[in-house]
Amino acid sequence: MFFFTVRRLLSSIVVLFASSLAVFALCVASFDPLAPYRTRQPAPPPEFFANLREQLNLNEPFISRYFSWLGGVLTLDFGESNGGTAVGPQLLGRLGVTARMVIAAMVLAVILAIIVGVLTAVRQYKPEDYLFTFLTYVLIALPTFWFAALLKEFVAIQFNDLVGQQIFYTIGEQSPAIELIGTRSEIFWDRLGHLILPTISLAMLSFAAWSRFQRAAMLDVLNSDYIRLARAKGLQRRRVLVRHGLRNALIPLTTVVALNVGLIMGGAVVTETVFVWHGMGEYLIVSIGRSDLFPVLGWLLVAAFFVILFNLIADLLYAVLDPRIRLN
């Protein structure tokens, strides 16, 4: 297991470096750091652009620009945006905001997917199965932003009106400046209130597919010989389902959840836009709109880092849960 871990870790690092090169190539081809000056009236003289190119190292060959950026990243310096603010602290702060939503959504989606998946598998071809199957099909067909807007405009606002009190917050990740005036518990409850709707809309994106997957895995296990043996030797149905069935049926789900991290991060961009969060997603959209090179680079690298990290976790977890993998 030790050598397996080391081998997987090393190959993940190689993939991360390759990915950073690919990301750099994509962004350098996409964004022109001089773009904001090109549309200025009156047009700046050519010497100005020449100076700027020299100043931003744009005359250097691609590889040396890549390595100077990478060298900075290794010391956690992600460069500066067009406006001159450092990208690193911005990314870090916004990552904290987005992580709240992403982690909460993943936990919610996994728990719901397991419950619904197991329920529909155990009660296969019964009314509950058909109900939830229909529900998941509809959820898979829903665009995230439309569902989020539906929650926001018609569920949350009408519910708040009904109760006469703001339970669900629909804008922002917290009330403005609450961290300056509120006590610790006030901040917590305020942020929680802001978190509920975005989490639900983000979780529903993955929940539907995961619960179908969990249902299939559970059915696969329930129809296997060792379950029949466990029943035949007289174990209780509940014990067979949980100890022998569920434990094995959870293994495939770990991989799927880990591999969907990229999907969720993409979905978080959408959810943040709908609920006007000041997180990673907003940063990305705004930076792309300004064709701002380093913030987008930083964003993509952070995303790639987490995707690769979760792939690694999935591999290791799978090897722990299913020893056949590492003995091949």
Place this chain on the structure above:
Amino acid sequence: MTTVEKAADKVAPPQTADPLHEQVEREFTVKARSQREQVFRRFVRNKQAMGGLILFLAILAICWIYPYFYRFGFNDLDATSRSVGPGTNGHVLGTEGLGRDLFANIMRGVQRSTLIILIAVALSLTIGLLVGLLAGYYGGWVDNVLMRLVDLILTVPGLVVLIVVASNFPNLRSATGIALILGLFGWLDLSRILRSQILGLREREFIEAAHALGASDIRIMFKHLVPNMLGSIIVWGTLAAATIVLAEATLTYLGFGVANDTSLGKLVSDGVSAASTRPWLFYYPGLMLVIIALCINLIGDGIRDAFDPSNKRVRA
């Protein structure tokens, strides 16, 4: 999937005019069905899939034919009724701020979205098929290079790659332009699926036989491998169509999709900003999109079950 199975569920009816010995022989024979017939029969018997298919075809027929008979064109500005609700002044589903009829626009949007689906699926099918065939059939360094490339692209969230690429081409904001961008990045999962299938297929006897008979690589790929993977390709195509509809809507909502054109995604994203004041602009395009995506998914799952009834896999 390669063998022709004999369906044993239906005994041919006895033919009274036949001589006796033939009748006795018939009693124990069953009518052979080709694989294609079996798949077709299984699909037709699947209620959900057939329901989805009929609804989908009905929507397409209405949206392509009815505009010729409808009183409002999708671009007509009705100055007398701007932002009116459903049923006012002959506007079945109401109008938006400039007085354009919503129903006419939804029909136009469905037309453009079908175009997007066709272009994007055709493009990514071509690329995915080529990459999958090359990687799976030749193996070795070709396989390594291509599959590592796929892995690399998959390390970045797909939506974000689409945004970055789309932001480069502000001139491609029409339905066809977005379809090209979606198609260029839609082939990754297909190439992986096909590669893994070829790895199994290329060791089989019929490929070896084709080799021994002197068939060229191209012939083996397109005459022997592709027909054997037709099921997976069709299933992928259907499910990809649903993904593309949703991806187009999301991209447009974020401001990097269809801009000076009509599409279902454009209508849905425009509707979101009007959700509280003019809810009909929010509900109807969104419902249309959901129904279309739902139908395509039902059809896709139906085709998959028809091709592979033993193994009810799900997508995740």
